[in-house]
Amino acid sequence: xxxxxxxxxxxxxxxxxxxxxxxxxxxxxxxxxxxxxxxxxxxxxxxxxxxxxxxxxxxxxxxxxxxxxxxxxxxxxxxxxxxxxxxxxxxxxxxxxxxxxxxxxxxxxxxxxxxxxxxxxxxxxxxxxxxxxxxx
Numbered sequence: 001x002x003x004x005x006x007x008x009x010x011x012x013x014x015x016x017x018x019x020x021x022x023x024x025x026x027x028x029x030x031x032x033x034x035x036x037x038x039x040x041x042x043x044x045x046x047x048x049x050x051x052x053x054x055x056x057x058x059x060x061x062x063x064x065x066x067x068x069x070x071x072x073x074x075x076x077x078x079x080x081x082x083x084x085x086x087x088x089x090x091x092x093x094x095x096x097x098x099x100x101x102x103x104x105x106x107x108x109x110x111x112x113x114x115x116x117x118x119x120x121x122x123x124x125x126x127x128x129x130x131x132x133x134x135x136x
Contacts (some may be wrong), residue, residue, distance in 0.1 A: 015084035025049060027075040032092040033059055033068045042084040049078040
């Protein structure tokens with residue numbers, strides 16, 4: 001989460017939250033967090049289409065300039081909220097979307113952090129974030 005007082009890239013020491021709303025339910029496989037360096041870090045929360053919390057994953061303190069791939073592995077996620085109580089960033093989110101008919105799983109897709117959020121598909125069906133809304 002960008003420090004609003006800085007023009008250069010700099011994470012906000014006060015944290016904030018990021019909310020990801022998926023266009024269809026997904027399985028969240030992994031979230032890669034970077035630069036988590038405070039004891040009171042935060043939580044990844046996954047919700048279904050009725051806003052019922054499916055899981056809550058604590059974000060561990062890994063130190064300055066760290067990269068931490070957190071296994072989440074939660075199915076039927078419509079909304080994911082990442083709440084940070086201090087500085088840090090989300091570098092990557094790996095998801096899986098059920099294929100039409102729900103018989104087999106589609107290839108893993110990754111949302112990669114850039115200045116404009118994008119979805120990187122490993123192959124076929126298209127899915128995206130219906131909205132990406134950083135909030136503080």
